[in-house]
Amino acid sequence: MESELIKLVLGGIALLGSMGLIFGIGLALAARKFAVETDHKVEEVKESLPMAQCGACGFPGCEGYAIAVVKDQSVSPSLCFPGKKEVAEIIADLTGKELDFKEGMVANVKCSCIGGNVKRKSNYTGFTSCLAAELAFGGPSACRFGCTGLGDCEASCPFDAIIMVDDFPLISPELCVGCGICVEVCPKNIMELTPIDARVLIQCSTKEIANKSKKVCGMSCTYCKKCVKECPAGAITIEADLMQIDHEKCVAYGPDCNEICIECCPRDIVLVNPYNKNITKRVEFKIAV
Numbered sequence: 385m386e387s388e389l390i391k392l393v394l395g396g397i398a399l400l401g402s403m404g405l406i407f408g409i410g411l412a413l414a415a416r417k418f419a420v421e422t423d424h425k426v427e428e429v430k431e432s433l434p435m436a437q438c439g440a441c442g443f444p445g446c447e448g449y450a451i452a453v454v455k456d457q458s459v460s461p462s463l464c465f466p467g468k469k470e471v472a473e474i475i476a477d478l479t480g481k482e483l484d485f486k487e488g489m490v491a492n493v494k495c496s497c498i499g500g501n502v503k504r505k506s507n508y509t510g511f512t513s514c515l516a517a518e519l520a521f522g523g524p525s526a527c528r529f530g531c532t533g534l535g536d537c538e539a540s541c542p543f544d545a546i547i548m549v550d551d552f553p554l555i556s557p558e559l560c561v562g563c564g565i566c567v568e569v570c571p572k573n574i575m576e577l578t579p580i581d582a583r584v585l586i587q588c589s590t591k592e593i594a595n596k597s598k599k600v601c602g603m604s605c606t607y608c609k610k611c612v613k614e615c616p617a618g619a620i621t622i623e624a625d626l627m628q629i630d631h632e633k634c635v636a637y638g639p640d641c642n643e644i645c646i647e648c649c650p651r652d653i654v655l656v657n658p659y660n661k662n663i664t665k666r667v668e669f670k671i672a673v
Contacts, residue, residue: 425478426454432474436466438542440563453479460484465563466543488580489562490659491545491555495531495574496587496603496652498552502527503600508534518571526600529590531574537566557659580659582631584645588653591625603651611645611654620645 429450436446441463443449453459453475461475462485469485476483508517508524514532517523523532533551545559546566553566557580567575574589588605590597597604605627611620612627617637619630645654 423451423454426450428478429454429475432467432471432478433464434466434471436542438466438563438565440465440542440561440565453481457481462486465561468561489564489577490557490560490580491537491562491564491566492576492578492585493531493553493555493574494576494585494587494589495552495572497525497527497530497533497601498550501602502530515569515571527590527592527597527604529572529574529592530601532572536569536571537575540565540569578657578659579631579635580657581635581662582629582657582660583634583639584629584643585655585657586620586627586629586653587655588651589626603653605651605653608650610648610650614644614648616641616644 427450430447433446433450439445441449443452443463446464449459449463453461453463461479461481461483462472464471464475469487472483472485475481503526504524505526506521506524508520510516510520512534514523514534514536517532517534522528523534525532531552533548535548535553537553538546538548542563542565543559543561545556545561546553547556548554553575562577564577567577572589578585586605588603590601590604592604594606594608598606607622607627609622612622615634617630617633619633619637621628621630643656646656
């Protein structure tokens, strides 16, 4: 009886061992036949990336970008914003592509709602989201074009470069990599990417006529066009009902204009770019009363 039991146990072990061996060989053969060859160049690109997984490049994660930049000749080697120029140069060298890196872009908020003491038309108590508030009758602000102040930009920033102070986003140029995610999520379209070497910035996005905008904000643009007329570089224009600065023209002209656009603006919405450390002139941020 005992010998039969031992034979049964040994037979079971042999059967299971044989099945394991067969399945193992089968899996090994299948792995060899269906193996996906690793592209060493993709791996090298991945190793050069900071692996922030921010998605600012437009691809699903750092690996997605590494594959795309190696396989697709139309994909730029300069799309890794956290890596900046250093990483762009490595990727361009690995892929044999031309470096098209644009130095120093940083996010800017085209609004002066704190200084302008913008009036509120209602108290919003819903979901803490600018987009949600915008859908709810345009949000609590009396200015239809100004910052809603509920922090969608702060929540979306993968680099913690935006903090909300008094319901207004402040951007750290040291942490901002110019990825543009905040620009995409802002429902009011008041976030923009600006060259870090820009000389001046226009801090208003209103399209309202002067009489209406002045009633809700103490610093709103009234489209008096003084800055347009005074700018010797011809860098300030009105496009799509908004004041715009051609930063290339402005920077190319240089400091000889003495930032006259700042001096002539009666609403103090044209300011020296605080991110440009090469400009010594500063204008106090005036609080309207």
